[in-house]
Amino acid sequence: MMNTTALHHKITRWFDHHGRDLPWRRPDCSPWGVLVSEVMLQQTPVVRVLPVWTEWMHRWPTPADLAQAPTAEVLRAWGNLGYPRRALRLQSTATALVERFHGTVPADPAQLRSLPGIGDYTAAAVSSFAFGIPETVIDTNIRRVHARLVNGKGLPHTSLTAAEKRLAQQLMPDDTSTANQWNKAVMELGALVCTARSPSCAACPVLSECAWIAAGKPDPDYQPTGQAWHGTDRQLRGAIMGLLRARDSVDRAELRSAVTATGKLGTHRPNDSQWERCVSGLLHDGLIVATKQHLTLP
């Protein structure tokens, strides 16, 4: 293992000067605000989350506020962040916080992990960022920095390995305050400098320690297979949700023409089975509800 103390110093110092001033990082942001930001940031970039988070925290500043909100309004406020099941789970988490934690956010990662939509990453992130508990945080940015800096790989493997977890724990500073700064700093380094596509190695504070640089920046071991979009169920589900966010309801007989008229499907024309599969899937997920004649948000 390399000299980790030098890495800690260089990367946290870099963060002090170059870290972004994001609202959920400010000292006056509540743990609830941190939790909301982390859920919104699950697979959605910072720039798209910013305006939605700001409006969200204005409307529902505490878990109790969100728990009491109409779910249809919650889904509309979620807007086009994507993966709207996250919004349902966030409201369910708000209810659980009221019922099980007196309306507060627990600091214990195991208790956080028990909440709907809170996985290993989000539990560790909230525990560290909101409460200063030095949990080992591992997100896609941190994995990529570790893969390059320590292992000399172009990108980490698709799935998180036990070896990666051990490495992340070994790299954690012993000092609590430094450990929490390290979590934020490595994540930010991955987001701003050590990016997936075209990293800005000239701006990197640990360029001279980087195993990937030393190895001649080899290409990733594997070929990423991107998600399809055009014609998929996700596209159609998203188009149906987009229509219902803009309307009170839609007549079931007019669903196809109304969704098609939004233009969100491009040239794709779903067949009967795809329409049926997507509508029943949205019903099953609780993202829409059906009366005899209409579909609406919950």
Next chain:
DNA sequence: AACGCGGGGTA
């Protein structure tokens, strides 16, 4: 371990 799940910005 692999898959389904949104949507938009970027190279």
Next chain:
DNA sequence: TACCCAGCGTT
């Protein structure tokens, strides 16, 4: 066009 993004839950 393909890839990427502060992942999670299910199979």
